[in-house]
Amino acid sequence: MPAIWIPKRLVDIGLVNTAAQSPESFVRHCEIEYESRVRAAANEVHESGCRVVMLTGPSASGKTTTAHKLSQRIQEMGQPSCVISLDNFFKNLDEYPRLPDGTKDYENITAIDVPQIVKSLGEIIKQGHTKIPDFDFLSEMRKEEWLDISVGEGVVVVEGIHALNPQLTDTLPRNQIYKIYAGLREEYALKGQRTLSTREIRLARRLVRDYKFRGHSPEKTLEMWPGVCSGEDRFIKVFKPEADLLLDTSFSYEICALAPLVRETFEAVAENSPAHDRIAQLMLEFAPCRSISLDLIPKKSMLQEFLSTN
Secondary structure, three states: OOOEOOOOEEEEHHHHHHHOOOHHHHHHHHHHHHHHHHHHHHHHHHHHOOOEEEEEOOOOOOHHHHHHHHHHHHHHOOOOEEEEEHHHHEOOHHHOOEOOOOOEOOOOHHHEOHHHHHHHHHHHHHHOEEEEOOEEOOOOEEOOOOEEEEOOOOEEEEEOOOOOOHHHOOOOOHHHEEEEEEEOOEEEEEOOEEEEOHHHHHHHHHHHHHHHHOOOOHHHHHHHHHHHHHHHHHHOHHHHHHOOEEEEOOOOOHHHHHHHHHHHHHHOOOOOOOOHHHHHHHHHHHOOOOOOOHHHOOOOOOOHHHHOOO
């Protein structure tokens, strides 16, 4: 099947600020655009006749919420559907691969049970049901009871960082696998110069979410970020050409919603903190953006993955 690609867009922050003068209609327009992209993806999956959707994307790309929205849309089209997270296939604590310094390498594909994934997906394709592990993240061990997955003639949406790795699907019928890469496709410029890349926006999403809703300090998030980016380059982006569809998870109004939150995060960092200069730089990049109230963001928006406790 031919791949469907969406080129990146470079948008002037001045145009975004102009649109933000009418914030309600700006937010509504962007939300409708995103939902239309999810609907178009569901149509592509439906027309392909595939039983398994493999969906990946880099950190803070919104892949988890997008996977659930895609599955919901498929259901609305009359097909049973559910989401399977590759996180459920993590191996037990003592089986994790290790980095050179001895720490656990969560982003390596050998941290997950590839043979079991292949077996489960094969059973979905052949018989419409399977069992998958139920992973407990507190103990970092599998629970004794496994989860029943049943979609009949429907579609499972499999989400996770390794979803496009050929090791998971090479032995399965290609005409039953639809591959999606979810990622931001909009970047922002000021006076002709790019100031906010997609990676910077994802960093802001993660900083805000981790600080406000997960109890993680900005220092911890920034300390982890280089490793996260390295893992993306090694295990996610390298398989981007495998995708049948690139699903855009950008929202033009988002930089206006993030701007005051990035500033709030910066204000929580001490001047002598190792994170101070990096977050100060990020704050300056967001500073030209006109603020939009979080109250305007719909409760079911994909962005709530980063802007709420849910």
